[in-house]
Amino acid sequence: MRVDLPTPTVREGRHGPPEPPRTFGGGYDGQARPRLGFFTDTSVCIGCKACEVACKEWNLVPQDGPLRLTGDSYDNTGALGASTWRHVAFVEQQRDDQGLRWLMSSDVCKHCSSAACLEVCPTGALFRTEFGTVVVQPDICNGCGYCVPACPFGVIDRREDDGRAFKCTLCYDRLRDGLEPACAKACPTDSIQFGELDELRARAEQRVAGLREAGVAEARLYLEDSDDGIGGAGAFFLLLDEPEAYGLPPDPVSTTRDLPTLWRAAALAAGTLAAAVATAFLGGRR
Amino acid sequence: MVPEAEFRSYYGRPIIKEPVWTWEVPWYFFAGGLAGASASLGLGARLAGNDRLARAAFMVAGAGGAAGVPLLVSDLGRPERFLYMLRVFKVTSPLSVGSWILAALGPAAVGAAVSDRLGIFPRLGRAAEVVAGLLGPALATYTGTLVADTAVPVWHEGGRELPFVFAGSAAASAGAAAVLTTPAGDAGPARRLVVAGALLELGAAQAMERRLGELGQPYHEGPAGRLARLAKGCTAAGAGLVALGGRRRRGLAAAGAALALAGSVCERWAVYKAGFQSARDPRYVVAPQRARMARREAQKIEQ
Numbered sequence: 296m297r298v299d300l301p302t303p304t305v306r307e308g309r310h311g312p313p314e315p316p317r318t319f320g321g322g323y324d325g326q327a328r329p330r331l332g333f334f335t336d337t338s339v340c341i342g343c344k345a346c347e348v349a350c351k352e353w354n355l356v357p358q359d360g361p362l363r364l365t366g367d368s369y370d371n372t373g374a375l376g377a378s379t380w381r382h383v384a385f386v387e388q389q390r391d392d393q394g395l396r397w398l399m400s401s402d403v404c405k406h407c408s409s410a411a412c413l414e415v416c417p418t419g420a421l422f423r424t425e426f427g428t429v430v431v432q433p434d435i436c437n438g439c440g441y442c443v444p445a446c447p448f449g450v451i452d453r454r455e456d457d458g459r460a461f462k463c464t465l466c467y468d469r470l471r472d473g474l475e476p477a478c479a480k481a482c483p484t485d486s487i488q489f490g491e492l493d494e495l496r497a498r499a500e501q502r503v504a505g506l507r508e509a510g511v512a513e514a515r516l517y518l519e520d521s522d523d524g525i526g527g528a529g530a531f532f533l534l535l536d537e538p539e540a541y542g543l544p545p546d547p548v549s550t551t552r553d554l555p556t557l558w559r560a561a562a563l564a565a566g567t568l569a570a571a572v573a574t575a576f577l578g579g580r581r
Numbered sequence: 582m583v584p585e586a587e588f589r590s591y592y593g594r595p596i597i598k599e600p601v602w603t604w605e606v607p608w609y610f611f612a613g614g615l616a617g618a619s620a621s622l623g624l625g626a627r628l629a630g631n632d633r634l635a636r637a638a639f640m641v642a643g644a645g646g647a648a649g650v651p652l653l654v655s656d657l658g659r660p661e662r663f664l665y666m667l668r669v670f671k672v673t674s675p676l677s678v679g680s681w682i683l684a685a686l687g688p689a690a691v692g693a694a695v696s697d698r699l700g701i702f703p704r705l706g707r708a709a710e711v712v713a714g715l716l717g718p719a720l721a722t723y724t725g726t727l728v729a730d731t732a733v734p735v736w737h738e739g740g741r742e743l744p745f746v747f748a749g750s751a752a753a754s755a756g757a758a759a760v761l762t763t764p765a766g767d768a769g770p771a772r773r774l775v776v777a778g779a780l781l782e783l784g785a786a787q788a789m790e791r792r793l794g795e796l797g798q799p800y801h802e803g804p805a806g807r808l809a810r811l812a813k814g815c816t817a818a819g820a821g822l823v824a825l826g827g828r829r830r831r832g833l834a835a836a837g838a839a840l841a842l843a844g845s846v847c848e849r850w851a852v853y854k855a856g857f858q859s860a861r862d863p864r865y866v867v868a869p870q871r872a873r874m875a876r877r878e879a880q881k882i883e884q
Contacts, residue, residue, distance in 0.1 A: 367592045374594060384591060415730060417677035418662075419669040437665045438658015440601040441676050444731040444860060449598040458658025539867050542591030546870035550730050550737055551673050557740045558672075561726040564744035565718035571752050571777045572621045575770040576629045 330427035331470065332529035333479065333487060334495040335401055336502060337541075338514065340486040342369060342399035346381040349481035353466065356380060357454075368397075374542070375402055377454035380463040381478050384541050398534075400541050401487055403478070404429070404450045404463035405518060406529030409549040412442035412451050412462075420460075427492070427529055428465040436460055447525065447547035465529070492529060503533055511535065517543065524548030590863040597732045599860045602656060607853040609652040610724045611846050613683065614751030615758060616645025617720030620690050622755050622774060624714025627707075634771060635710075636697050637762040641755065642713055643694030646687035653683065675727040682720050689713040721751035728856060734866060735799050735859035736852075742789035746848065749785055752778025753816060754845035757823070757838035765828045772823050772834065775841050779820035782848060783813060796865055799858035800851065808851035815844030 350356065359378035365371050368385035375382045386398035410429045413421040420435035421442060431451075438458040442451045451462040466476035474480070479489035488495060499516055506514040517534050521527030524547050538545045590596075600606075623638030654663040666680040689712040696706025722744040729740025736743070756774030763771060786809075790797045800809045822837025859865045 365592075370592075376598075386591065411732065414671075414673040415676065417669075417671065417674045417680060418665040419671070420665075435665060435668070436659070437662035439666070439676060440656075440658065441674070441731075443598045444600040444733050444736075444856070447597065447732040449596055452598055453601045453658050455601075455658075460658075537589060539589045539596075539863070540591065542594055542596060542863075544596050544866055544870055546874050547732075548870075550732050553737070553740065554673060554726075554730055557675075557726045557729050560729075560741045561719075561722045561744040564722040564725065564748040567745065567781065568618060568718040568721055568748040568752055569621060571748075571781065572618070572625045572770075572774060575622075575756070575773040575777065576625050576631075578769060578773060580629070580631045580634070580767050580769050 328425050328427075329491040329493070330529065331465070331490065332406060332427070332492045332495060332531070333403060333465070333476075333489055334499050334531060334533070335403070336486050336488065336499070336533045337398065337400040338486075338502075338506060338511070338533055338535055339484045340383070340399040340401055341484055342383055342385055342397070343483060344372075344383050345481040345483060346401050346478035346487055347372060347379070347383060349477040350381045350463075353469070353477035354380065354464070356461075375404070375448075375450045375452075375462075377452040377457075377461040380404065380461075386536070386540055388536075388540075398536060398541070400532065400534065401478070401482075402541070402543070403530050404465070405448055405525065405531075406463075406465060407549060408521065408526030408528070409552065410525075411445040411447060411549045411551055414549070414551040414554075415441045415445045417441060424467055424470075426465070426467075426470050428467065428470075429529075430464045430467050431460055431462060433459055433461075445550055447544055447549065496531075499531065499533060506533075518547075524552065588864055588867060590867065594863065595861050596863045596866045597860050599857050600731070600733070601658075602853075605652040605656040607846075607849040609649055609656070610747065610849040610853070611754065612645045612649045612652060613679075613724060614721045614747055614845070614849075615754045616642045616649060616690055617686065617717035617722075618748075618751040618755030618774075618778075619645060619758060620686065620693075620710075620713035620717035620720075621715075622759060622771065623693070624710055624717070626770065627710055627714075629770070631767055631770070633767045634759060634763050638755070638759050638771075639690065639694045639697055639710065639713070641758040641762065642690040642717070643692075646683070646690040646713075649683055650687055653680075675723055675730050679720070679723045679727060682716055682723060686713050686716040686720050689716070718748070722748045728852065731856075732866075733856045733860045734796050734869060735793065736856045738796050738869065739789040739793050742785045742792065743852070745785035746782055746789060746852070749778045749780070749782030750816075750845045750848045753782060753820065753841045754778070757819065757841035757845070760823060760834055760838040765831050765834065768834075769828065772827065775823045775838065776820045779816045779841060779844070782816055782845075786813070786848070796859070796869060798865075799855035803854075803858055805851050805855035805858050808847050808854055812844050812847035812851050815840045815847060817844075819844055 370385045436459040475489045479487045518528035518531040619642035626635035671677040689709040693709040725744035725747040728736040756771045759771035819841030826834030
């Protein structure tokens, strides 16, 4: 029996009436599902790290190495990795005109449209879900590690004691049950917004325009363009400085975009090697 | 160095992840290259009627192929799942393509060597020789594309030359191994392959460094820099000695062959280490991307 699933709706605000349960269904039933993703508005991030904690709790992500203090502001998490799927960056900037400012930003897997990790995976462990997200199947991954240097953002990594690669799943299990990802659910300021990507993009445009009107000239969107080197991201950001200030690449390109050229070079090189061997026999056996 | 100007980072931390690969990987690149080029050399020798060279080359190809599999398997985080490599065939994954090539060439090369040595299943042995010989160049070069198909700047941006560097290095090593294992009177083609391979390797490495420009800095500093210099020195000296030694001065040729093999090992290690050095420094990631953005901006203004 086929159950008609309600169309996904996007929450209006946290202080309104209780949200109706949202269902995204899933399954390949011939019906195109809207692509789901994150819009992280860093201008309202307060650096509480509730997203990091909620992600760890929900996904049962183990401790990421020994506890240590980095000395880099309040960021003792360091970077995204196999056991860190949300990472809050803290940037302290001394500006002559306005004094000290803090930039805080919750980073996450970008769920690229052209996802290098997925494309280079030799086992098919990485796949694209019905929600347009990119997920590792832990029962397939054999820990070859190819996805790790393939990611232009340094997101995915291998858990050394386990041997397999892990990264954000955009809470695939919660999405299938019509729930929003744990990090978005926990975010107290709605810095992390979850929903249909088209809707999020429209909302982000409005937000950046509003901020600029209010005098925040440095507000900009990052990875919102579906025409960039990764074919657009499933998780994009509103930043208040250049991407590299947050540890993000300014113009990421999926490595596989150049793969036709790279394969052609390999074919030519193989041909050259064959020709070199053939030529070596021209002079006889002595 | 990549220019300091306008470079910003997040506490100097890397943007991309360093590879998680370990020592098995460069040794696998060497073993695979040696096996692939040796299989082609063996097939060529068979077609030319040089059976002693063919026997030696297929022995090396079989040994290299047999060594390549455990090297590749032990680098996996879950070695017991190595057969999952053959669940799918993906042209977007050089590792998938390479696994299939190795899965075909490895057994073929071992089979060819065993058949030739023991004189059993001669027709199957000849078929295996053809399979291994034809797949050889692919096994020797795909590893260049394997590392180029990553976000590591020094690998990706050098991706058009890397397969040629590996092809030359593989040819030199296969020639050298055959020089060491074949009577001097039959090893003429092997000696010529050492020289041709060395020239290709050195030329391609030069072309790669020229294209990389400032991004190629890892090849000039730290462990990768030392290995790259060692590779160039060993390869050039080895090829020179092999040419000088020729058929008559066997000791000289053997010393040259040993040097060429060492040069081939160092070349793979240099490329491998350079990737780590390149991934560690966010400068190498940001600078070319900023340059690309500036070029795009300039084009837009022109239009």
